Amino acid sequence: MLSCLYFRQETNQEVKPAEAEGLASTEGKGENTSIRLRFLNGMNTQVYHDDEIKSDRNTAISIGIFNGEKMIESGELSNVQIEIFALEGDFPYASPKSWTAKKFNKHRANARDGRGNVLAGEGIKAQLKNGQCDLGSIKFTENSSKAHRGKFIIGARVCEGEVCGFRVQEAVMDPVVVQDRRNKCRFPAICIASSFHFN
Numbered sequence: 576m577l578s579c580l581y582f583r584q585e586t587n588q589e590v591k592p593a594e595a596e597g598l599a600s601t602e603g604k605g606e607n608t609s610i611r612l613r614f615l616n617g618m619n620t621q622v623y624h625d626d627e628i629k630s631d632r633n634t635a636i637s638i639g640i641f642n643g644e645k646m647i648e649s650g651e652l653s654n655v656q657i658e659i660f661a662l663e664g665d666f667p668y669a670s671p672k673s674w675t676a677k678k679f680n681k682h683r684a685n686a687r688d689g690r691g692n693v694l695a696g697e698g699i700k701a702q703l704k705n706g707q708c709d710l711g712s713i714k715f716t717e718n719s720s721k722a723h724r725g726k727f728i729i730g731a732r733v734c735e736g737e738v739c740g741f742r743v744q745e746a747v748m749d750p751v752v753v754q755d756r757r758n759k760c761r762f763p764a765i766c767i768a769s770s771f772h773f774n
């Protein structure tokens with residue numbers, strides 16, 4: 576894991592806290608930094624719990640880090656570690672200027688038993704390389720029938736301790752209905768067998 580540093584993206588030099596304030600978001604007002612994560616593709620809308628999540632082109636989900644509209648391809652920020660988790664469906668995903676890091680974290684979805692993440696798999700932690708990466712295998716551990724608005728939202732943030740002095744804005748995908756995997760079965764006998772195998 577990278578040391579907690581202040582960054583000046585233009586020169587990749589360490590900067591003082593006062594200089595970093597120009598990049599920082601004002602938490603209480605919801606102002607956003609120009610540095611942000613962004614998903615590079617969309618998600619397949621046919622999603623079942625316990626199935627690997629794929630993009631709308633049946634490839635791995637990809638993510639990158641940007642300064643405005645330009646991908647950050649070099650320097651410390653281009654290689655930060657990120658984490659992926661599910662948000663509740665009522666998170667204001669379409670209005671990034673309206674949310675803060677606190678609001679983002681508050682909408683994190685928990686498993687029905689109150690323990691653990693709604694997402695599982697090696698892809699819930701990832702390391703950017705030259706500003707981007709493909710996520711490893713990730714899946715929803717349950718359907719979204721009990722989630723707010725009946726949907727989950729996949730979100731990403733830089734891991735705590737990776738950067739200091741300013742906020743890297745989180746990334747989100749569009750809300751999705753996660754169906755029970757057993758609904759994919761066409762024959763009752765197969766469905767019964769699957770329920771014992773996957774539970």
